[in-house]
Amino acid sequence: MLSHWSLRPGSSLAALHRLGAVAVLGFASGLPLALTGQAMQAWLTMEGLDLATIGFLSLVGLPYTFKFLWAPLMDRFECVGALGRRRGWLALTQLVLAALLMLLAATSPKESLRAFALLAVAVAFASASQDVVVDAYRTDLLSAAERGLGASLGVMGYRLAMILSGGIALIWTDAAQGGGWSWPEVYRFMALLMVAAAGASLVLLPGLPPPADGGPADPTARAGAAAAATSVRRPPAHRELWGFTAVLGAVALGFVLSERFAPPLAQAVVGPWLAGSSLPAALHKRWVDLLALLLGIAFTLPLAAWVARRARFEALLAGLSSYFAMPGAVAFLLFIVLYKLGDAFAGSLMTPFLLKSMAYGSAEVGVVNKVIGLWLTIGGALVGGAAMLRLGLWRSLWLFGVLQLVSNFGFWWLAVGGKGSLGATLLPAFDWGFVKLAVPTPVDGALLMVVAFENICGGMGTAAFVAFLMSLCNRRFTATQFALLSAFASVGRVWVGPLAGVLAESIGWPSFFVLSAVLAAPALALLWWLRGAMRALEGPEGAEDQAGSR
Numbered sequence: 001m002l003s004h005w006s007l008r009p010g011s012s013l014a015a016l017h018r019l020g021a022v023a024v025l026g027f028a029s030g031l032p033l034a035l036t037g038q039a040m041q042a043w044l045t046m047e048g049l050d051l052a053t054i055g056f057l058s059l060v061g062l063p064y065t066f067k068f069l070w071a072p073l074m075d076r077f078e079c080v081g082a083l084g085r086r087r088g089w090l091a092l093t094q095l096v097l098a099a100l101l102m103l104l105a106a107t108s109p110k111e112s113l114r115a116f117a118l119l120a121v122a123v124a125f126a127s128a129s130q131d132v133v134v135d136a137y138r139t140d141l142l143s144a145a146e147r148g149l150g151a152s153l154g155v156m157g158y159r160l161a162m163i164l165s166g167g168i169a170l171i172w173t174d175a176a177q178g179g180g181w182s183w184p185e186v187y188r189f190m191a192l193l194m195v196a197a198a199g200a201s202l203v204l205l206p207g208l209p210p211p212a213d214g215g216p217a218d219p220t221a222r223a224g225a226a227a228a229a230t231s232v233r234r235p236p237a238h239r240e241l242w243g244f245t246a247v248l249g250a251v252a253l254g255f256v257l258s259e260r261f262a263p264p265l266a267q268a269v270v271g272p273w274l275a276g277s278s279l280p281a282a283l284h285k286r287w288v289d290l291l292a293l294l295l296g297i298a299f300t301l302p303l304a305a306w307v308a309r310r311a312r313f314e315a316l317l318a319g320l321s322s323y324f325a326m327p328g329a330v331a332f333l334l335f336i337v338l339y340k341l342g343d344a345f346a347g348s349l350m351t352p353f354l355l356k357s358m359a360y361g362s363a364e365v366g367v368v369n370k371v372i373g374l375w376l377t378i379g380g381a382l383v384g385g386a387a388m389l390r391l392g393l394w395r396s397l398w399l400f401g402v403l404q405l406v407s408n409f410g411f412w413w414l415a416v417g418g419k420g421s422l423g424a425t426l427l428p429a430f431d432w433g434f435v436k437l438a439v440p441t442p443v444d445g446a447l448l449m450v451v452a453f454e455n456i457c458g459g460m461g462t463a464a465f466v467a468f469l470m471s472l473c474n475r476r477f478t479a480t481q482f483a484l485l486s487a488f489a490s491v492g493r494v495w496v497g498p499l500a501g502v503l504a505e506s507i508g509w510p511s512f513f514v515l516s517a518v519l520a521a522p523a524l525a526l527l528w529w530l531r532g533a534m535r536a537l538e539g540p541e542g543a544e545d546q547a548g549s550r
Contacts, residue, residue: 026157055501243313342520380459
């Protein structure tokens with residue numbers, strides 16, 4: 001495939017330019033994720049916030065699960081006409097991210113927790129918006145022959161950014177070993193990197209090629225698009241804006257009403273049970289808060305769906321209907337949510353667990369869990385991708401899912417007394433300019449083994465999972481539909497945080513990690529039930545295999 005485009009006269013430099021742009025955008029896309037996730041958890045832990053509060057603050061990532069609501073607007077409208085539909089939105093979201101990170105750096109989570117949380121939600125909103133544009137730009141930019149390599153380079157850039165913001169940042173904040181930076185200094189530095197990303201978007205990105213006929217290049221896809229165009233007239237722009245505004249208003253109304261009525265209702269429901277339980281009094285309010293949150297969601301989501309239909313928000317409704325028209329759509333959707341749920345549950349509070357409960361140093365956690373761990377995730381993804389060539393999609397999802405489940409027991413073993421049981425490995429001092437270890441640092445062998453196994457298994461599972469998501473898509477899918485599937489995939493990562501924080505304090509870490517392994521089992525059961533449909537997604541060979549097994 002590489003030779004297909006690299007040997008054509010005049011195409012090599014242009015192709016390298018496109019692929020390099022995809023890698024840079026992958027880096028820009030991955031940088032903010034840890035700043036509202038693992039890095040933010042480390043900051044909150046060092047500020048002394050309790051686990052339940054940190055767990056609830058994982059909800060700042062909610063915009064990642066709802067980005068399909070505004071993706072149609074970013075598809076339909078240009079931000080700055082002279083820059084084109086994608087480049088203007090890229091530069092805008094990146095500059096907004098830089099400004100919000102500067103504001104977040106100036107806000108104390110201990111003294112102004114509510115303001116800090118609202119700013120973190122705004123960062124996640126801008127980051128999710130950037131992801132929508134990056135996904136669309138990459139799809140528009142790359143030719144069919146370049147998409148495989150382009151996707152790999154994008155993931156590589158994304159993971160490298162997470163190593164920087166989620167791993168090296170922890171080393172920077174270690175007063176004894178690293179640079180002794182404060183967390184506000186780290187966030188201000190990340191803001192400057194986003195300004196640089198905006199400059200690259202404005203100056204260095206290649207322009208998008210215009211479609212030959214205003215539609216898909218594939219004749220079959222072009223025919224399908226033409227048929228769709230004749231059967232469904234595209235709604236006016238003002239109706240789409242009105243639909244989005246109406247849905248946003250419904251969400252705001254649901255939030256206000258939930259804030260007012262959900263807590264007393266939750267107290268009335270679980271208050272008597274909590275009063276007679278053996279739970280510490282400090283946890284009573286957390287359980288009430290968790291039930292109030294669930295009640296608020298149960299009210300707000302149906303309200304928003306009803307308003308979307310009444311306001312005729314066709315861009316959203318069409319995207320949803322196009323997915324659910326596919327055979328097995330509901331079961332596939334449930335599987336998308338469940339497959340990484342056990343991993344998400346175990347990893348939702350990993351940084352507080354290692355820093356606070358296990359008392360590892362921030363430099364040690366940064367090196368092992370964030371730097372070495374992420375490189376092993378990349379390695380696991382590459383191994384998983386190679387293994388899939390022989391195993392196929394269904395077998396890969398099954399095998400890697402089992403390994404993901406087993407890897408959670410490693411953290412159970414660490415919590416019950418694994419620390420120090422395998423000795424330590426001495427990591428030599430180094431100074432690379434942008435990061436350093438002042439003195440040789442012992443790295444716990446048990447931590448290294450558990451993190452290595454979990455990240456390799458998680459990387460393999462991620463490779464198979466992404467291949468599955470790609471198999472659900474076709475060339476007629478818009479950026480909106482891609483945002484929809486990726487939003488479903490992020491549900492577990494975002495929504496388990498509040499429950500995880502309350503449970504970790506209620507039942508203890510060993511039981512918490514056993515529960516995380518149990519939560520990985522429903523996806524495997526569903527996968528077994530869906531094996532015929534999964535094999536059909538593999539193409540003719542999978543279908544033949546399915547027929548032969550009957």
